[in-house]
Amino acid sequence: MKKYLLSPGPTPVPEECLAKMAEPIIHHRTPAYVEMNKLAMEKMKKVFYTDGDVLIFVSSGTGAMEGAVVNTIDKNDKAIVVRSGKFGERWGELVETYGGVPLYIDLEWGKKLEPKLIADLLDKNPDTKAVFTTLTETSTGIVYPIKEIGEIVSGTDALLIVDAISGLGGQEFYMDDWKVDITVSGSQKGLMLPPGQAYAAVNEKAWKIIKQKSRACYYFNWAKYLKGQVGAGKDPFTGAVSHTKALLKALEIIEKDTMESRFQRYKVLAKACRAAVNAIGLELFAEVPCDVVTAVKVPEGIDGKLLVKKLRDEYGVTIAGGQAHVAGKIFRIAHMGYIERFDIIIIISALEMVLAELGYEFRMGNGVAAAQKILAEEYI
Amino acid sequence: MKKYLLSPGPTPVPEECLAKMAEPIIHHRTPAYVEMNKLAMEKMKKVFYTDGDVLIFVSSGTGAMEGAVVNTIDKNDKAIVVRSGKFGERWGELVETYGGVPLYIDLEWGKKLEPKLIADLLDKNPDTKAVFTTLTETSTGIVYPIKEIGEIVSGTDALLIVDAISGLGGQEFYMDDWKVDITVSGSQKGLMLPPGQAYAAVNEKAWKIIKQKSRACYYFNWAKYLKGQVGAGKDPFTGAVSHTKALLKALEIIEKDTMESRFQRYKVLAKACRAAVNAIGLELFAEVPCDVVTAVKVPEGIDGKLLVKKLRDEYGVTIAGGQAHVAGKIFRIAHMGYIERFDIIIIISALEMVLAELGYEFRMGNGVAAAQKILAEEYI
DSSP: OOOEEOSSSSOOOOHHHHHHHTSOOOOTTSHHHHHHHHHHHHHHHHHHTOSSEEEEEESOHHHHHHHHHHTTOOTTOEEEEEESSHHHHHHHHHHHHTTOEEEEEEOOTTOOOOHHHHHHHHHHOTTEEEEEEESEETTTTEEOOHHHHHHHHTTSSSEEEEEOTTTTTTSOOOTTTTTOSEEEEETTSTTOOOSSEEEEEEOHHHHHHHHHOOOOOSTTOHHHHIIIIIHHSOOSSOOOHHHHHHHHHHHHHHHHHOHHHHHHHHHHHHHHHHHHHHHTTOOBSOSSBOSSEEEEEOOTTOOHHHHHHHHHHHHOEEOEEOOGGGTTTEEEEEOOSSOOHHHHHHHHHHHHHHHHHTTOOSOTTHHHHHHHHHHHHHOO | OOOEEOSSSSOOOOHHHHHHHTSOOOOTTSHHHHHHHHHHHHHHHHHHTOSSEEEEEESOHHHHHHHHHHTTOOTTOEEEEEESSHHHHHHHHHHHHTTOEEEEEEOOTTOOOOHHHHHHHHHHOTTEEEEEEESEETTTTEEOOHHHHHHHHTTSSSEEEEEOTTTTTTSOOOTTTTTOSEEEEETTSTTOOOSSEEEEEEOHHHHHHHHHOOOOOSTTOHHHHIIIIIHHSOOSSOOOHHHHHHHHHHHHHHHHHOHHHHHHHHHHHHHHHHHHHHHTTOOBSOSSBOSSEEEEEOOTTOOHHHHHHHHHHHHOEEOEEOOGGGTTTEEEEEOOSSOOHHHHHHHHHHHHHHHHHTTOOSOTTHHHHHHHHHHHHHOO
8 A cells, every 4th residue: 555654753755865865874984974964064054044053963853852951951940841732841851850940831732822921931030041942842733933932032041942843944933033042853854854863953142051061961962062063073973874864865955945935835735734624624723833734623523543543554644643631632734844735635635535434524525625726826 | 986884883784774774764653663663672682682671762872871871870879880992981981971980990902801800899899880891892892701791790789781882793792691781782883774773682680770760861761761662662752763674674684694603704704804914914902802893003104094094085995993092003994794704805905905005015915815715714
């Protein structure tokens, strides 16, 4: 059965990048590798829209998140954590693990974040060291107002640290213009690569703090990366050679395409996806839906887990169900990375077939038609 | 120029494994992935020769080393560290980073380790929590007497923790029989894969200690891996899907070949390599040379760095130079993983050509002939 991957990470990898994954390995201490590494870091800056430094890790995105915490937060340091999804919760778990004092902004999953909440908390806690939040919360499909948050946090001594693991390269994001100090991301989402590599972009304000920290860490000690990797293209520990080769190919694709067209394209894909599920009579989960993943409420009387399972096992289409307390209650369709217009047609078409099979009442084809209309008129 | 990789990591990857790296990505929360993961962990036990649990990480080998320290050593815990090479030093750095009290056994690089030194230190420090050492020290080419060390340490409460990053799958090693409690390894050496995945094998004695630890850690918190990965095939964080696919292919190759034939084969390759360098008039660096990498002293009057550079840039053959204070003074030829008999002929032949060019006096062809003789008679 032909397979289609529309989960919000890992995402499908372009054939040219897969071919790079299959290239012979070169040694990581050769000039050829060092050049590759430097070029990858340089081009990644354009994806983050930053003049800061980009670090490349061998880890999943969580490794980069852990690094962002251990390198900035000492024991008893206050940190504001926006917690309204699985990955916001992960920031909180990390801060707690390392003895920081999290000041939580707890919102119901999928609910809008008012930046004023952060401003108020910062006012009350001027000794806050960092604000941890998320560009697009993969577990709920929401986008947070990072630009507005940046305006608030940049006026204080606190660092603004953003998890852009699922958003980078898909959701509009301008690190420097939006005054973000640290952004972390991973390979297997908008960057169109297999899982295995993670990234952090770090500005001067953040380096000043990081350099003062004495926190015990080794593999994720960012000072080591600044010295070896940023300075000289030399990974402190053996780099993921195949991923870096594939990354360069992905960055070439992104560069030719341009970041701006990609932002526009995912916006249209998201709009088409939303129009389609609405036309089927389904409701969105996120109050402010992002451009890279659409979270949809499972309609009354339908078994959400069975829906996702049938799509995968009987139609070959993999999407994601809900996590934690929304398991079985929502499903999530990705439109990031190497997912394009006919992938949306495929998932909407398959979704309609499965919903019909499960006894949901609607007019088959309405969803596809709604998506087609938008894709025909607005897709670039 | 045709390229040959004979460095002690990363090593060449068999074409069948490279092809796996290029396969489409599957989602890490599907039954298909969970099955792959479980099978990989099960087969890895045979490579470690253990009935313990095998954990799989997305990281370089150092990440698994860090995990072995943070999960077993609390602040002020005493740990014996055998330090006579770059990777022994890394154990020490890790123990120090996390506030442990390292009891160092400092040997000159390349010198033999007397297990009695460990016994004496354990006698004097019965409260020692762990002994950290190395199977094959990649930086010097020595093999340590792990079996004898296991006899000593297993009689105490201390854990024996072995870095088998370069040795696993090449150098004879029987984790359970030799009473090793934790073994860590990486993908890019004897396992014939690209860098990006690391492994740990953990026995019951070690789990008992790990479960009592309260040390702050998140990404390398092995309890999370025990629960999700070992228990249910579910990685706590997105796994390196491509690597796991390639790992299964590598394990299939190893299984068909058998571990025992491979041990024998690398023994013969090492013997041929040593005979060849001796026939050229060169000296070995390690007092007890291992089977997976041969470290050779650069002869008087020859520029060691230039030698390695010429081999790489003019002949296409990548080996490794010396690290730290032996930079320029030794070079290292790997015979691990997917390196076989004619690769040894290639490197010896190229080495002779470069040595002649650099003005070293010897009879061209003697090295190759010495290697040929052993390979013809003993290679399996």
